[in-house]
Amino acid sequence: xxxxxxxxxxxxxxxxxxxxxxxxxxxxxxxxxxxxxxxxxxxxxxxxxxxxxxxxxxxxxxxxxxxxxxxxxxxxxxxxxxxxxxxxxxxxxxxxxxxxxxxxxxxxxxxxxxxxxxxxxxxxxxxxxxxxxxxxxxxxx
Amino acid sequence: xxxxxxxxxxxxxxxxxxxxxxxxxxxxxxxxxxxxxxxxxxxxxxxxxxxxxxxxxxxxxxxxxxxxxxxxxxxxxxxxxxxxxxxxxxxxxxxxxxxxxxxxxxxxxxxxxxxxxxxxxxxxxxxxxxxxxxxxxxxxxxxxxxxxxxxxxxxxxxxx
Numbered sequence: 001x002x003x004x005x006x007x008x009x010x011x012x013x014x015x016x017x018x019x020x021x022x023x024x025x026x027x028x029x030x031x032x033x034x035x036x037x038x039x040x041x042x043x044x045x046x047x048x049x050x051x052x053x054x055x056x057x058x059x060x061x062x063x064x065x066x067x068x069x070x071x072x073x074x075x076x077x078x079x080x081x082x083x084x085x086x087x088x089x090x091x092x093x094x095x096x097x098x099x100x101x102x103x104x105x106x107x108x109x110x111x112x113x114x115x116x117x118x119x120x121x122x123x124x125x126x127x128x129x130x131x132x133x134x135x136x137x138x139x140x141x
Numbered sequence: 142x143x144x145x146x147x148x149x150x151x152x153x154x155x156x157x158x159x160x161x162x163x164x165x166x167x168x169x170x171x172x173x174x175x176x177x178x179x180x181x182x183x184x185x186x187x188x189x190x191x192x193x194x195x196x197x198x199x200x201x202x203x204x205x206x207x208x209x210x211x212x213x214x215x216x217x218x219x220x221x222x223x224x225x226x227x228x229x230x231x232x233x234x235x236x237x238x239x240x241x242x243x244x245x246x247x248x249x250x251x252x253x254x255x256x257x258x259x260x261x262x263x264x265x266x267x268x269x270x271x272x273x274x275x276x277x278x279x280x281x282x283x284x285x286x287x288x289x290x291x292x293x294x295x296x297x298x299x300x301x
Contacts, residue, residue: 003295005266007259012288053292058263061179062190063255068289069192 008055008122009065013075015084018045019100022089043087048102049127050079050109054119066119078112102128106136114138164279165221166209169231171240174201175256178245199243204261205284206235208269212276222275234268258283262291 020043021035031039038044052075056065082092088100098104106126114121127133176199177191187195194200208231212221239248244256250264262283270278280294 003297005263006292006294006296007263008292008294009259010282010290010292058257058259060254061181063177063257063260065259067190 006055007058007065008053009071009119010051010053011068011071011075013050013052013072013080014047015050015080016045016047017083017086017088018043019088019095020044021099021101023099043089046128048083048105050075051125051127052109052113053122053125054116055122056119070118071116074116074118075113079109102126102132102134103136106134110136110138161213162211163214163221164209164211165224165276166207167224167227167231168205168207169236170203170205171236172201172203173239173242173244174199175244176200177255177257179255199245202285204239206231206265207282207284208278209280209282210273210276211279222273226275227273230269230272234272235265238268258285258289258291262293266293 019038020040021038022031022041023034026034054066054071058065086092088095088105092100092108094108095104098108105128106124109126110121110124113124121138123135123137125133125135176196177194178187178197179190182190208227210221210227214221238250239261242248244251244261248256248264250268251260254260254264262281265283266278266281269281280292282290282292284290
């Protein structure tokens with residue numbers, strides 16, 4: 001068998017937020033055509049689920065890649081506190097410039113979590129609803 | 142030179158078949174109890190690191206295990222491996238060993254290890270990998286609760 005065995009830890013978090021999909025680079029008609037009801041000027045909301053996967057060495061003394069309390073605290077501070085019960089467009093600086101599609105939410109969360117000092121961030125998955133999900137692993141084409 | 146004699150259609154079809162890789166996943170559940178305690182650490186350190194998982198009488202979970210096998214479908218049967226066979230391997234290696242057990246005391250492979258999700262996943266990987274001879278074990282994902290899981294896979298294999 002080739003390749004050494006990798007072990008990763010996955011954790012799911014939740015936040016509820018509102019957003020409005022609207023691009024400043026498009027006309028009103030184009031925004032309406034592209035984003036449909038997601039372009040409603042007052043916005044709408046979702047219960048988002050964020051799944052993150054980190055990898056690393058399992059500490060033999062604890063049996064853990066990372067203590068969950070440390071991981072949870074980091075994600076809470078870096079993401080959940082600034083996203084939960086917020087308007088993504090109004091309250092999260094990154095989405096003043098970028099449309100808060102779930103693709104962009106996924107990328108933004110990855111950027112915020114990739115500096116986690118205790119394990120390597122492998123992947124972020126964001127479920128906007130139970131029927132659609134987006135993943136980003138930091139890849140650039 | 143043999144290939145030059147087959148038609149273009151035939152050749153491309155052969156190439157296509159040769160490249161097909163399918164991932165199949167089977168899910169099982171088992172229920173088990175455990176506790177986290179490292180005898181090399183003081184009682185206070187155990188409490189600080191492991192929190193309520195350090196309760197000396199243990200506690201339990203309904204674990205969900207997803208086992209993903211990668212391989213080419215057999216041209217005759219259309220299967221990567223026979224699901225019945227995979228089901229039997231999982232029953233023999235995992236369910237019989239871990240279901241309704243106290244992981245610290247009753248699973249020899251976890252002796253001397255803290256039965257965290259990471260360590261249980263590694264034990265499961267090591268039990269299953271040599272038993273899966275059709276296709277190859279690609280990834281396992283072990284859920285301790287729906288919001289916490291560990292994965293094992295060989296580096297270099299796509300983790301998706």
